[in-house]
Amino acid sequence: MATETLTIGKALNTGLRRAMERDDKVILMGEDIGKLGGVFRITDGLQKDFGEERVIDTPLAEAGIVGTAIGLALRGYRPVCEIQFDGFVYPAYDQIVCQVAKFRYRSRGNVTLPMVIRIPFGGGIGAVEHHSESPEAYFAHTAGLKVVSCSSPEDAHFMIQQAIASDDPVIFFEPKRRYWEKGPVDTSLGLDAAAPLHSSRVVRPGTDATIVAYGPMVKTSLDAATAAAEDGRSLEVIDLRSLSPLDMGPVYDSVRRTGRLVVVHEAPGNIGLGAEISARVTEECFYSLEAPVLRVTGYNTPYPASRLEEEYLPDLDRVLDAVDRSFGW
Amino acid sequence: MAHPAPPLVVARADLAALLFIRHFETALLELFAQGRVAGTTHTCLGQEYIPVALAPLLAGDHVFSNHRGHGHYLARYDDPAGLLAEIMGRAGGVCGGVGGSQHLWRPDYLSTGVQGQSVPVAAGVALHLQQSGRGQLAAAFVGDGTFGEGAVYEGLNLAALWRLPLVLFVENNGIAQSTPTDRQLAGTIAGRAAAFGIAYAGVDTDDVGEIRSAVGPLLAAVRDGGGPLIVEFRTRRLGPHSKGDDSRTPAELAALRSADWYARTRALDPVTFDEIDERQRARMAAVLADVANREPAGQWAGTQWAAA
Numbered sequence: 284m285a286t287e288t289l290t291i292g293k294a295l296n297t298g299l300r301r302a303m304e305r306d307d308k309v310i311l312m313g314e315d316i317g318k319l320g321g322v323f324r325i326t327d328g329l330q331k332d333f334g335e336e337r338v339i340d341t342p343l344a345e346a347g348i349v350g351t352a353i354g355l356a357l358r359g360y361r362p363v364c365e366i367q368f369d370g371f372v373y374p375a376y377d378q379i380v381c382q383v384a385k386f387r388y389r390s391r392g393n394v395t396l397p398m399v400i401r402i403p404f405g406g407g408i409g410a411v412e413h414h415s416e417s418p419e420a421y422f423a424h425t426a427g428l429k430v431v432s433c434s435s436p437e438d439a440h441f442m443i444q445q446a447i448a449s450d451d452p453v454i455f456f457e458p459k460r461r462y463w464e465k466g467p468v469d470t471s472l473g474l475d476a477a478a479p480l481h482s483s484r485v486v487r488p489g490t491d492a493t494i495v496a497y498g499p500m501v502k503t504s505l506d507a508a509t510a511a512a513e514d515g516r517s518l519e520v521i522d523l524r525s526l527s528p529l530d531m532g533p534v535y536d537s538v539r540r541t542g543r544l545v546v547v548h549e550a551p552g553n554i555g556l557g558a559e560i561s562a563r564v565t566e567e568c569f570y571s572l573e574a575p576v577l578r579v580t581g582y583n584t585p586y587p588a589s590r591l592e593e594e595y596l597p598d599l600d601r602v603l604d605a606v607d608r609s610f611g612w
Numbered sequence: 613m614a615h616p617a618p619p620l621v622v623a624r625a626d627l628a629a630l631l632f633i634r635h636f637e638t639a640l641l642e643l644f645a646q647g648r649v650a651g652t653t654h655t656c657l658g659q660e661y662i663p664v665a666l667a668p669l670l671a672g673d674h675v676f677s678n679h680r681g682h683g684h685y686l687a688r689y690d691d692p693a694g695l696l697a698e699i700m701g702r703a704g705g706v707c708g709g710v711g712g713s714q715h716l717w718r719p720d721y722l723s724t725g726v727q728g729q730s731v732p733v734a735a736g737v738a739l740h741l742q743q744s745g746r747g748q749l750a751a752a753f754v755g756d757g758t759f760g761e762g763a764v765y766e767g768l769n770l771a772a773l774w775r776l777p778l779v780l781f782v783e784n785n786g787i788a789q790s791t792p793t794d795r796q797l798a799g800t801i802a803g804r805a806a807a808f809g810i811a812y813a814g815v816d817t818d819d820v821g822e823i824r825s826a827v828g829p830l831l832a833a834v835r836d837g838g839g840p841l842i843v844e845f846r847t848r849r850l851g852p853h854s855k856g857d858d859s860r861t862p863a864e865l866a867a868l869r870s871a872d873w874y875a876r877t878r879a880l881d882p883v884t885f886d887e888i889d890e891r892q893r894a895r896m897a898a899v900l901a902d903v904a905n906r907e908p909a910g911q912w913a914g915t916q917w918a919a920a
Contacts, residue, residue: 336743341770342766342769342770342773344732344766344769344770346732346762346763346766347732347735347763347766347767347769347770348732349732350729350731350732350733350735350736350763350766350767351732351733351735351736351739351767351770352736353732353733353736354732354733354734354735354736354737354738354739354740354750355736355737355739355740356736357722357733357736357737358736358737358740358741359740360740362736374762377726377729377763378729378732378733378763381724381726381729382724382729382733385715386717388710389707389710389711389715389717390707390711390717391707391708391710393717394717
């Protein structure tokens with residue numbers, strides 16, 4: 284055992300380092316990721332140790348970065364692109380949706396693109412709207428992309444390595460407001476000790492209602508479960524981890540026991556992941572449900588100015604309110 | 613657009629390639645008109661000489677094609693049945709019928725119909741080819757209309773910055789779908805190359821041999837680490853953008869047809885020309901008869917993941 288206490292940011296850094304040590308075809312690309320180590324320092328020190336040819340500072344050109352990464356992936360590399368902020372991924376959307384997602388299909392499986400696009404996402408850091416968005420549903424909606432999000436240092440460390448090892452393209456959403464959250468990570472373990480990348484996980488067992496969340500909302504949901512326990516309610520919290528493909532088995536198992544489900548995400552609720560999860564649970568667990576599946580989400584507006592984001596972001600109170608409403612049925 | 617129109621001296625093999633592409637594209641438009649092919653297509657009628665001239669110069673390189681790409685494929689690979697089957701959704705297509713006219717893939721060949729999308733991808737391939745140091749290059753065919761797209765400039769900036777072995781072959785046919793170039797492109801393509809510090813050459817001839825003589829040394833410089841290159845062919849699109857959507861006047865089209873390589877080449881030696889022409893026409897008919905009688909392309913479960 285070599286358990287260390289790491290932040291999510293540092294755990295991503297150690298995961299990237301492991302992946303680069305393991306495979307010299309792993310190349311990092313992005314804006315200011317070299318000498319600076321990225322805006323959030325996720326790639327801190329990697330250019331110094333692996334050189335400018337493997338940790339590439341690019342121009343401000345998201346379509347160029349992702350497009351170039353496609354070319355490299357076609358030639359046997361495993362590029363990892365950093366998109367500096369969620370709102371900067373849109374210029375690369377064409378490349379991701381029209382090319383990255385479709386290569387495997389168009390080539391009848393002859394070509395896979397083993398590339399990762401890392402996107403710090405979500406609000407809560409007092410920034411402008413294009414530094415605070417949650418665009419995951421755009422990508423989860425697109426066949427041919429795998430989409431994941433980590434919520435803990437342990438998952439950050441292992442999931443980024445698993446994403447890089449995947450032969451399919453992975454959009455990797457990092458909960459930027461949680462980069463500084465700390466937790467134990469056994470960095471001596473190999474990938475075979477980690478849970479499969481595309482598996483959801485019960486992160487707090489409970490018996491009365493189920494909360495499903497991912498990324499930054501996992502902590503919010505756990506806090507809500509702690510508060511609910513003081514009121515005598517036992518909430519089970521599930522971290523989805525994989526947004527596409529979804530691993531619904533643990534969710535169904537939980538809902539069949541609790542009969543109540545609240546889905547929590549920062550992204551607007553309209554046509555969001557919560558709607559998909561609600562539909563699937565209704566299809567699979569209809570006779571187990573004691574109440575409709577409820578959603579706690581961002582509002583159907585553009586992300587607000589930072590002085591208003593506390594109003595916008597789902598928080599402990601809104602989660603508990605939804606739980607109350609579920610029990611009111 | 614004015615073109616010098618001297619008689620053309622074309623080697624037999626090149627003439628055969630030119631004529632085969634002409635007949636392939638003509639047959640394709642007929643198939644659409646007969647309702648025998650679904651979807652859409654974009655033919656390169658009038659522009660056939662560009663890929664025919666370039667094909668032997670790019671033999672070991674990585675080529676990126678676009679929506680008007682049948683000539684690029686036919687000049688590079690002796691696989692007309694594979695292309696026709698792909699377009700018609702019959703067994704034996706290049707991509708098993710899932711790519712169609714505009715999305716072809718082979719290990720060193722890739723096409724996409726979205727304008728400009730290939731340029732940054734070609735830059736990524738060029739980055740690898742630069743590092744592997746074997747003198748290969750990445751070449752992308754684009755049109756004049758493509759220069760409206762931002763991805764082109766992101767790719768060119770990267771290529772110039774990193775001195776990548778990337779070549780853009782611009783087939784400037786004077787019209788982007790229905791919009792004349794002077795209504796959709798400010799400045800010039802040469803000016804854009806100059807702004808990036810990228811080598812540039814304009815080509816006005818449609819003489820296959822002359823093109824090879826002019827472009828060959830430029831590609832050698834790219835292979836030697838000279839950085840990216842833009843070659844602009846001022847050419848003619850004889851057919852519609854797609855099918856039946858030509859916005860040009862009959863007079864404009866007549867002027868383009870009178871400048872076409874076909875009649876000028878025939879005038880030089882009608883007997884030889886007709887002999888080769890007839891052979892290629894028959895070859896196309898045989899390809900069509902073969903492909904049209906094939907079974908539909910098989911189903912492919914494209915939603916499966918590569919790895920669990």
